[in-house]
Amino acid sequence: MSRVVFTAVQKRFAGVGGRPATLAVRSLDLEIESGTLVTLLGPSGCGKTTILRMLAGFEEPTSGTITIDGQDVTRLPANARGTGMVFQSYALFPHMTVRQNVAYGLIAAGRSTREVARKVDEVLALMQLGALAERAPEQLSGGQQQRVALARAIAIEPRVLLFDEPLSNLDAQLRERMRDELRALQQRLGITSLYVTHDQTEAMAISDRVVLMRDGAVEQHDTPNAVYTQPRTAFAAEFMGKANLLPACVTAVTEAGVDLDIGGLSARLSPSGRRLVPGDVLDCVVRPEHFVLGGPKSREVTVLRAIYQGGHAIYAVEIAGRSCTVVDAGIHQRGIAEAGQRIAISLAGAPVWPLLPAGQQESRRDDSK
Ligand SMILES: Nc1ncnc2c1ncn2[C@@H]1O[C@H](COP(=O)(O)OP(=O)(O)O)[C@@H](O)[C@H]1O
Ligand SMILES: [Mg+2]
Incomplete structure (x- = not known):
């Protein structure tokens, strides 16, 4: 050893x-x-x-x-x-x-x-x-x-x-x-x-x-x-796999956690130790497979493109003005959505992680020059 x-x-x-x-x-x-x-x-x-x-x-x-x-x-x-x-x-x-x-x-x-x-x-x-x-x-x-x-x-x-x-x-x-x-x-x-x-x-x-x-x-x-x-x-987010980087607004900070609005979707921030107050705006990472499709508290978005992958489908949608990738693992129950179709998506229970503010993302590497 x-x-x-x-x-x-x-x-x-x-x-x-x-x-x-x-x-x-x-x-x-x-x-x-x-x-x-x-x-x-x-x-x-x-x-x-x-x-x-x-x-x-x-x-x-x-x-x-x-x-x-x-x-x-x-x-x-x-x-x-x-x-x-x-x-x-x-x-x-x-x-x-x-x-x-x-x-x-x-x-x-x-x-x-x-x-x-x-x-x-x-x-x-x-x-x-x-x-x-x-x-x-x-x-x-x-x-x-x-x-x-x-x-x-x-x-x-x-x-x-x-x-x-x-x-x-x-x-x-x-x-x-x-x-x-x-x-x-x-x-x-x-x-x-x-x-x-x-x-x-x-x-x-x-x-x-x-x-x-x-x-x-x-x-x-x-x-x-x-x-x-x-x-x-x-x-790091993008190197490790497909990542949606989305702007989030803090709507409430309680004992239970930090609540967010992401382009009209309600979400709860994963515990991250970041000090936040209502009104703060931050960039968050949402993995494509973490969206919940067809569930409660949903919002509708339009499927811009649908790509069939066998076990699941990938949809391109727009959230908060950014193009976004969503994995649909339920196509074998619900069928695959087509381009132009509206689908219900939510972030209820989904892991949502805050990125460091843009100015701090480079700092650690600059320190070590
Ligand atoms: N013997 C060498 N002489 C000059 N530059 C080198 C030498 N070996 C590596 N480099 C440079 O050092 C950097 C890191 O290379 P390397 O460790 O091989 O990267 P990686 O394995 O991550 O692809 C690169 O810019 C590469 O061009
Ligand atoms: Mg190498």
């Missing part, structure tokens, strides 16, 4: 050939609790891989420290850190068999022949790769290659497992299966893991905690559920 701590870690890449320097990571403070899987999530170029490579020892921070179990590893060579890494490109040794690939790290670490054989057999069995042991990587499917790469990484019993978009080269179905398999294995072995992805669905499915990154800084660090339902900023 291993705990990882980044303290004020910054990474600046010098500009080459007259190009400006890049501040890839601004000032990272991050703790990864022992045995948990933390995901670095964010768009391309936000610094995810750089953070992973600094923990692996492939890249040296410009400033700051990284510890594993209290040991300062910031300047330690990669092979002395006890980290195992799985890459998007698998990075298997092409001229070695599956068995030799899995054995590689153990042999490099100077383990005895007998111990190598025992550990390799154990890991091959764990990963259900026994039947493929004598094959070359080119004789394996993408999914099998990635399983070998994972086997190679865990064979050395790393303190920390690092993943850089490991499923990106797999097709959608296999990606989901591997994702669930990987998470089950990580939990069973209890290996502290840092996992990089740009796919928010993947992040929500496998993580204990999600670190949403933007321009080299942490935008939000929370549980998967909290980043989805309680995004701090418009960027």
Whole structure:
């Protein structure tokens, strides 16, 4: 069991050939609790891989420290850190068999022949790769290659497992299966893991905690559920899934909570700790699937477009002068509405979350420059 701590870690890449320097990571403070899987999530170029490579020892921070179990590893060579890494490109040794690939790290670490054989057999069995042991990587499917790469990484019993978009080269179905398999294995072995992805669905499915990154800084660090339902900023709300950002007016503040009017719809604000008084205006996030269709306290809106999705339909409507997406999961009972039709919608009982005021949404990142 291993705990990882980044303290004020910054990474600046010098500009080459007259190009400006890049501040890839601004000032990272991050703790990864022992045995948990933390995901670095964010768009391309936000610094995810750089953070992973600094923990692996492939890249040296410009400033700051990284510890594993209290040991300062910031300047330690990669092979002395006890980290195992799985890459998007698998990075298997092409001229070695599956068995030799899995054995590689153990042999490099100077383990005895007998111990190598025992550990390799154990890991091959764990990963259900026994039947493929004598094959070359080119004789394996993408999914099998990635399983070998994972086997190679865990064979050395790393303190920390690092993943850089490991499923990106797999097709959608296999990606989901591997994702669930990987998470089950990580939990069973209890290996502290840092996992990089740009796919928010993947992040929500496998993580204990999600670190949403933007321009080299942490935008939000929370549980998967909290980043989805309680995004701090418009960027976080929109990155985590389809989000309606709607202006709300506070109509009443009582012991029971804060009541809102959102374009004629009554709503109750989720408990957020924000101090508000009647008359305050704020931007709120409403997820498309949180609207209630056909219920009481409804207001009618016109369906502008209807898109059939099999299990549900998506309607485009206008609320408070903004275009809005609404999920209708009741089409199998009520039928699907068509463009031009009026539908009754409400926000009774729906989670409605306030965004930080626009001026504060950037402040935390500016502070850390
Ligand atoms: N070796 C390097 N030299 C110069 N700039 C780099 C280098 N590696 C990464 N960068 C820059 O640092 C930023 C973060 O990159 P990276 O960590 O790879 O992002 P991500 O993995 O989130 O896509 C990008 O602007 C990228 O161009
Ligand atoms: Mg990357």
